[in-house]
Amino acid sequence: MLGAVDWLAAVGRLHPLLLHLPIGLLVALCAVEALRRARGRTEVDASRGVLVSLLALTAFLAALTGWLLHESDDYGDPVDLHEWLGIALMAVCAVIAVAHCRRSPRFGAWLALGALLLVPTAHYGASLTHGADYLLEPWRSAERTAPVASDDADPFAAAEPFFAEYCTKCHGDAKRKGGLALHDFAALLAGGEGGPVVVQGDPDASEVIARLRLPLDDDDHMPPDGKRQPSAEEVDALSTWIAALDGAGGAEVEIVLALPEGPVDVAAPPGEERDAEAARAAVAQLQGRLVHVAPLFADADLLHVAFGACALEPGELRSLLAPLAAQVAELDLSGQALAPDDLAFVAELPHLERLDLRRLRVGTLDLAPLAGNESLAWLNLAGTRAAPSSESALSRLPALRTVHVWRTGLDVERLASARPDLTVHGASSEPDAPLEVEPEVAFHRLADESAAREGLRATNAACPITGKPVDPRYTILFEGRAIGFCCPNCPANFWSEQEAQREDR
DSSP states (O other), X not given: OGGGSOXXXXXXXXXXXXXXXXXXXXXXXXXHHHHHHHTTOOSOOHXXXXXXXXXXXXXXXXXXXXXXXXXXXXXXXXXXXXXXXXXXXXXXXXXXXXXXXXXXXXHHXXXXXXXXXXXXXXXXXXXXXXXXXXXXXXXXXXXXXXXXXXXXXXXXXXXXXXXXXXXXXTBSSSBBGGGOOOSXXXXXXXXBTTBXXXXXXXXXGOHHHHHHTSOTTXXXXXXXXXXXXXXXXXXXXXXXXXXXXXXXXXXXXXBOOOOOOSSSOOOOOTTOOOOHHHHHHHHHHHHHTTOEEEESSTTOSSEEEEOTTOOOOTTOHXXXXXXXXXXXXXXXXXXXXXXXXXXXXXXXXXXXXXXXOTTOSSSSBXXXXXXXXSSOOEEEOTTOOBOTXXXXXXXXXXXXXXXXXXXXXXXXXXXXXXOTTOEEEOSOSSOOOOOOSSOOOOOOOOSOHHHHHHXXXXXXXXXXXXXOBOEEEEEEEETTEEEEESSTTHHHHHHHHHHHHHHHX
16 A cells, blocks of 8 residues: 555655744744844853754755655646745755854854745745735735626636635645646636636536535535635626636626625535524624634634533523534534434534534433434434434434444444444443433523623632633632633633543542
8 A cells, every 4th residue: 555655745745844843943043043142142052053953954854845745736836936945045054054063153144044035935835825915815805895897808807706715725826736727717718637627608517617516525526625615606606607708708797705704704515505694693692601612623614612611401502503503513512401402403403523412411312303414423422321212313324433322321232233334432242331420510500691790709810721810701600619711712621621530530
C-alpha cells in the first residue's frame, strides 16, 4: 500500500504545518535581539543560539516542502513570486545563522532584512490559500450584497460575485485545482483537466450546475461539505445566466448573493431555506441559557450544540432548536430529561452526525422515536437505561457506525450480530446492568431566570476554569453551592469535568 503513496504530494502537504515555525522563531529572535539592545547589553544571550539554529532548520524545511507542494499541486503563476520570496527568506535565515556563529556585527542588519522579507512572503502565501482580498473581504461584504446587474460588454459581470464567493479560493488565478479557474470569463469557458464546465445556452449540460445540485454528501458535490453553500435560488440564477449565454455574451441576468451575517449564522445546505433572523435569535436565546453553540470548525456551515450547563424541560428542545435544525451536526444532551417528542425532533435533524445521550434523567429510554434518522453516525448511550426495543431502533439507523452502550442494559453481542458494520462499545457479552449507584444530578430552574441570576451570589471570586474574575451573569448551582464563571463557555467545561471525575470514581 505504501508503494502507491504519492510521496511528493504527501511531504509537500506538510508545508502549511511547517511554515509557521520559522515565522514564530524569526519574530521571537527579533524580540530577543531588540530587548538585548534596549538594555544596552553587549554579551549574547544563550537563547539566541538556540533560536538561530531552529530558525535555519525550519526555514529550510518550510522552503523544501513548499517547493514540493508547488510541484505536486495545481497552482497558477502567482505562486512563483511566493516561492522565490520563500527561497530568498530561507537564504537570509541561513546567513543569519552564519552571522551568529561568526559573531558578525551585521547580525542585526541581516535579522532586520529577514523580518522585512517575511511580510511579503507571508502575504502572498496567505493570498494563495485565502484569496487576494481576504483581509478586505469583511469591509466589502456590504457592496457584494447588492444585486449585480450584467453588462453587455462583460458577460461575466453578473456571475463573477457568485464564483468569487463560492469557488475561486480553490479554482482561481492563484490556485487551480484540477486545472480549473473560474475567476474570469475566458477561464470559465476554458474548463479544466476534465474538460469544459459550462456549455453556453445549456445549463443542463454544464458540469458546474450538475456539481452544485448533487447531494451534499456526494463526493463530487461542489462546494465541498463544510464550506459555505449557495442557496437553491442562487444556483437557479446561475443556471438562468448560463442559459442566457449565446456564445457572444450578453446574459442579462441578475444574481443576488445571500451572504451571512453574525458570527455563527452560517449558510444552509442547498435546497434548505431558513430564516436568518430567526436563526440569529435562536443562537442568542441558546447562549443566554448558557448553551454552547459553535461552528464545527472555521468557515463551517454546521454547528456543535451542547446543553451541558442548561437544564431542559421535557418537550422543550424543538422550540429551542427548530430555527437551527438544518445546521446541527453534533448535539450533546447528556444529563437532560427528555420527552419522546424531543427524540422525534432529533430524528428530523437532517445533518446530525453525533448525538450524546449519556445519563439521561429518564426512567427507561425508548429509542424508537429516533429510528429513521439517515445521517446519525455516532451515538453515546452510556449510563442511560434503554428499553429492549431500542435494539431494533438502532438497527433502523442506516448511517450509524459507532454506539456506546455501557450500563444501558442492552446486549452487546446481540447488537453486534444484528449489525456487523456497527462498532459496539460495551463491557462484555452479558447484558450490561444500568447504572444504579450514581445519584441524580440536581438541576434548579426558577420561574424568573433573570431575577434568579441576580439573586445568586457566587461563593468564589475567580472562575474555576480560567482563573479570571467571576461575571455574576454566569452563576450556576452545584451541590447546593453557587459557583460563578467568567463567560458562558466555562459552565459547560465545568460540568464535563465533574462527569469525568464521577467516571473515575
